[in-house]
Amino acid sequence: MIDELCAKIRQLKAPVVAGLDPMLSYVPDYIxxxxxxxxxxxLEGAADAIWQFNREIVDHIYDLIPAVKPQVAMxxxxxxxxxxxxxxxxxxxxxxxxxxxxxxxxxxxxxTSAAYAAGHLxxxxxxxxxxxxxxxxxxxxxxxxxxDGIKPFVDVCREEKKGLFILVKTSNxxxxxxxxxxxxxxxxxxxxxxxxxxxxxxxxxxSYSYVGAVVGATYPEMGKxxxxxxxxxxxxxxxxxxxxxxxxxxxxxxxxxxxxxxxNSSRGIIAAYKKEPYASRFGPEQFGEASRQAVIDMIEDIxxxxxxxx
Amino acid sequence: MIDELCAKIRQLKAPVVAGLDPMLSYVPDYIxxxxxxxxxxxLEGAADAIWQFNREIVDHIYDLIPAVKPQVAMxxxxxxxxxxxxxxxxxxxxxxxxxxxxxxxxxxxxxTSAAYAAGHLxxxxxxxxxxxxxxxxxxxxxxxxxxDGIKPFVDVCREEKKGLFILVKTSNxxxxxxxxxxxxxxxxxxxxxxxxxxxxxxxxxxSYSYVGAVVGATYPEMGKxxxxxxxxxxxxxxxxxxxxxxxxxxxxxxxxxxxxxxxNSSRGIIAAYKKEPYASRFGPEQFGEASRQAVIDMIEDIxxxxxxxx
Numbered sequence: 001m002i003d004e005l006c007a008k009i010r011q012l013k014a015p016v017v018a019g020l021d022p023m024l025s026y027v028p029d030y031i032x033x034x035x036x037x038x039x040x041x042x043l044e045g046a047a048d049a050i051w052q053f054n055r056e057i058v059d060h061i062y063d064l065i066p067a068v069k070p071q072v073a074m075x076x077x078x079x080x081x082x083x084x085x086x087x088x089x090x091x092x093x094x095x096x097x098x099x100x101x102x103x104x105x106x107x108x109x110x111x112t113s114a115a116y117a118a119g120h121l122x123x124x125x126x127x128x129x130x131x132x133x134x135x136x137x138x139x140x141x142x143x144x145x146x147x148d149g150i151k152p153f154v155d156v157c158r159e160e161k162k163g164l165f166i167l168v169k170t171s172n173x174x175x176x177x178x179x180x181x182x183x184x185x186x187x188x189x190x191x192x193x194x195x196x197x198x199x200x201x202x203x204x205x206x207s208y209s210y211v212g213a214v215v216g217a218t219y220p221e222m223g224k225x226x227x228x229x230x231x232x233x234x235x236x237x238x239x240x241x242x243x244x245x246x247x248x249x250x251x252x253x254x255x256x257x258x259x260x261x262x263x264n265s266s267r268g269i270i271a272a273y274k275k276e277p278y279a280s281r282f283g284p285e286q287f288g289e290a291s292r293q294a295v296i297d298m299i300e301d302i303x304x305x306x307x308x309x310x
Numbered sequence: 311m312i313d314e315l316c317a318k319i320r321q322l323k324a325p326v327v328a329g330l331d332p333m334l335s336y337v338p339d340y341i342x343x344x345x346x347x348x349x350x351x352x353l354e355g356a357a358d359a360i361w362q363f364n365r366e367i368v369d370h371i372y373d374l375i376p377a378v379k380p381q382v383a384m385x386x387x388x389x390x391x392x393x394x395x396x397x398x399x400x401x402x403x404x405x406x407x408x409x410x411x412x413x414x415x416x417x418x419x420x421x422t423s424a425a426y427a428a429g430h431l432x433x434x435x436x437x438x439x440x441x442x443x444x445x446x447x448x449x450x451x452x453x454x455x456x457x458d459g460i461k462p463f464v465d466v467c468r469e470e471k472k473g474l475f476i477l478v479k480t481s482n483x484x485x486x487x488x489x490x491x492x493x494x495x496x497x498x499x500x501x502x503x504x505x506x507x508x509x510x511x512x513x514x515x516x517s518y519s520y521v522g523a524v525v526g527a528t529y530p531e532m533g534k535x536x537x538x539x540x541x542x543x544x545x546x547x548x549x550x551x552x553x554x555x556x557x558x559x560x561x562x563x564x565x566x567x568x569x570x571x572x573x574n575s576s577r578g579i580i581a582a583y584k585k586e587p588y589a590s591r592f593g594p595e596q597f598g599e600a601s602r603q604a605v606i607d608m609i610e611d612i613x614x615x616x617x618x619x620x
Contacts, residue, residue, distance in 0.1 A: 021422075023421075023425075024434075024435070024436070032437075036436070036437050041436050041437035041438060041439040041441075042436065042441070043434075043436065043441055043443060045436060045437070046434065046436040046441075071418075071422055071425075073416070073418060073422045073423075073425040073426045073429070074422070074425050076425070076426065076429050076430075076443075076444075077425040077426065077428045077429030077434050077443060078429065078434060078436075078443055079393075079397065079429060079443030079444055080390065080393050080394050080397050080443075082429070082443065083389075083390050083393045084390050087389065087390050105416070105417065105418055105452075106383070106415070107415065107452065108381075108383060108415055109480065109481060109482040109548075110482060111333075112331075112381055112383045112384075113383075115333075115381075115383040115384050115386070115387040116383045116386065116387065118387045119383070119386045119387030119388065119389060119392070120386075124334075124353075124356065124387050124388060125334070126334070126346070126351050126352065126353065126355060126356040126388075127342075127346050127351035127355070128351060129351040131351075131352070131353055131356075133353060133386075133387060133388055133389030133390075133392065134386075134389055142415075142417065142452050142454055143454070143488065144452055144453070144454045144477060144480070144488060144489070145477075145480050145482055145484070145485055146482070146484035146485055146486070146487030146488055146489070147484040147487055148482050148483055148484040149480075149482060149484070167454060167455075170419065170454070170455050170459075171419060172419040172420060172455055172456070172458050172459060173458055174455070174456035174457040174458040174459070175455055175456055176456070177456030177457055177505070178453065178454060178456055178498065178501065178502065179454070179456070181493040181494075181498070181501065182493065182494075183491040183492060183493055183498075184491075184492075188488065188491070188493075188498070191488065191491065192488065195487070238419075
C-alpha cells in the first residue's frame with residue numbers, strides 16, 4: 001500500500017491527505033436538520049449527519065488527493081451508530097479510489113494489538129471464513145508499550161501489504177512533556193523514531209517502508225532531525241493550517257525524491273466554508289466546493305514550498 | 311465512581327476485576343455453532359458468540375466482584391457488530407450492578423481526546439439532547455501525548471463523576487523499552503506516575519482520586535515505588551495469573567487501608583474451564599461455573615496475601 005501511496009502522490013502531485021474529522025459543529029445546519037428530522041435527536045441522527053457531510057466532501061475532493069484520514073474519535077463519540085458512519089466512510093472512500101488512513105492511535109500488549117491489527121488492517125477468522133472488518137489501508141499506532149505492542153501490527157501489514165504510522169512526535173502543545181525528555185542526551189521522540197526505522201526494515205516497499213511515523217507540522221526542527229533518523233519511513237504530518245504548521249516549515253519532512261511525507265489538514269479542508277477566504281465565496285450549501293478549493297490551495301501551497309526548496 | 315468502587319471492594323472483600331476479553335478461541339464450540347447457525351459465518355455471528363459467552367460468565371460472577379473490564383479490541387476486531395456486542399456487554403454489566411472499566415487505551419490531541427471522553431464517559435450534544443454513547447464508568451487512557459491529551463478526559467470525569475486509569479507501567483515484556491528509560495536519573499514511568507498524581511489532585515473522591523493508574527502485576531518492584539509516588543491514585547493491576555503476576559507480589563500495590571489497587575484477571579477467569587485445575591471439574595458446558603470458581607479462588611488468593619502482610 002505504501003507503493004500505491006507513493007504512486008498516487010506522484011501522479012496527482014499532491015502529498016496531501018484530507019482529515020475527515022467531522023465535528024457536528026462543522027456540519028451545515030440544513031444537513032443536521034435533515035438527519036435529525038429522519039432519525040430524531042439520536043446517536044443515529046448525529047451519525048447520519050456526519051456521514052452525509054463526509055460523502056459530499058469526498059465527492060468534491062476524491063480526484064485531487066491520494067488519501068483521506070478519518071479520525072475515529074469523531075465517529076466513536078456517537079457510539080455504535082458512529083462506528084457505522086465510520087465504516088461507511090471508509091468503504092465509500094475506497095469506492096472512490098482513495099487510500100484510507102484510519103487515525104485510530106491504537107496500541108496495547110501483544111495479544112490485544114493483534115486483535116486491533118486484525119480488525120483494522122487484517123482479517124478475523126470466523127468459522128471457515130476470513131473476514132475483513134474496518135479494513136483501512138493504514139492506521140496510526142501508539143508506541144508507549146514498545147516492540148511487543150507494535151509487532152502484531154507489523155505482522156499483519158506484511159501479510160496484507162498495508163501500513164502504519166507510529167506516533168513519534170505529536171503536534172499538540174504539550175507533546176514535549178514526555179516526548180522531549182532527554183534520555184542519554186537525546187529526546188525520547190528520537191529513540192522512538194529509531195525504533196520506527198528498525199521496525200520498518202523488515203517490511204519494505206519499493207522505496208519506503210510499510211511502517212511510517214507521525215511527526216507534527218508544529219515542530220519543524222524536530223521534523224528535520226527525524227527525517228534523517230528514519231530515511232525510509234514515510235512521515236504523516238498533522239498540524240498544518242488550523243494548528244499552525246506552515247508549508248515552508250514542512251519541506252524538511254520530505255526527502256530529495258520529493259516523497260517521504262504526506263501532510264494532513266482536517267478543519268482547514270472540511271470546515272473551509274466557515275472561514276475566510278472561503279466563507280465569503282461559498283455559503284454553507286457550497287461546503288463541498290469550499291473544501292475542494294481549500295484542497296487545491298493547500299496542494300499549491302505545499303508544492304510551491306517544495307519547488308522553492310529546489 | 312471511585313467512591314462506589316471503594317465501597318464495593320470493601321463490601322465484597324474483593325479487590326478484583328474480571329477482564330471480559332473474549333477471544334473466539336475461548337468460546338465453547340457449542341456456543342459458536344449456535345451463533346453461526348443463526349447469523350452465518352459473519353462478523354454478526356462472531357459478535358453474537360462473544361456476547362452469549364460474556365452474558366453467561368457475567369451471570370455467574372456478578373455477585374462476587376465489584377467490576378469488569380472489557381477489552382474493546384476483542385470486540386472491535388469484529389467491526390461494527392463487534393462494537394454492538396461491546397455496548398451490549400457494558401449495558402448488561404450495568405444492569406447486573408457491576409462497575410465497568412472500558413479498557414480502550416485511547417488518547418490523542420486535546421480536541422480528539424474530548425471526543426473520546428464524551429463518547430466513552432460523558433455525553434454528546436445532539437440537537438437539544440445530551441446523549442450517552444458507550445457509557446463506561448472508567449476507561450484506560452494512554453499518556454504519550456501529555457497533559458493536553460489527558461485534560462479533556464479529566465474534565466469529563468469531574469462532570470460525570472467517572473474515572474480514568476492512565477497507563478504508567480504496562481504488564482507486557484517490552485514495556486521497559488521506553489517506559490524504563492532514565493530521564494534525569496529516574497525512569498519515564500515514574501515521571502508519568504507523578505503526572506498522574508498531579509492530574510488527579512483536582513478531582514478527588516473521599517479517599518482516592520478519580521484519576522488512577524495502570525501498573526502491571528509483572529513488575530512488582532516498580533509497583534512498590536509507584537504506590538508511594540501516587541498515594542491517592544487507585545492502581546489497576548493487569549497481568550495477574552496468565553501473564554505471570556503472583557498475589558504475594560501484589561500486596562505492595564495496596565495502601566495500608568487495604569484499598570488502592572484492583573487486580574485484573576482475564577484469561578484466568580473467562581477461559582478457566584480450558585485449564586487445570588478447572589478443566590477436569592468443569593466441562594465446556596460449565597464454563598460459567600468454572601469462571602465463578604476461578605473468581606472465588608482468585609479473591610481468596612489475593613486476600614490471603616493481603617492478610618499475610620498483616
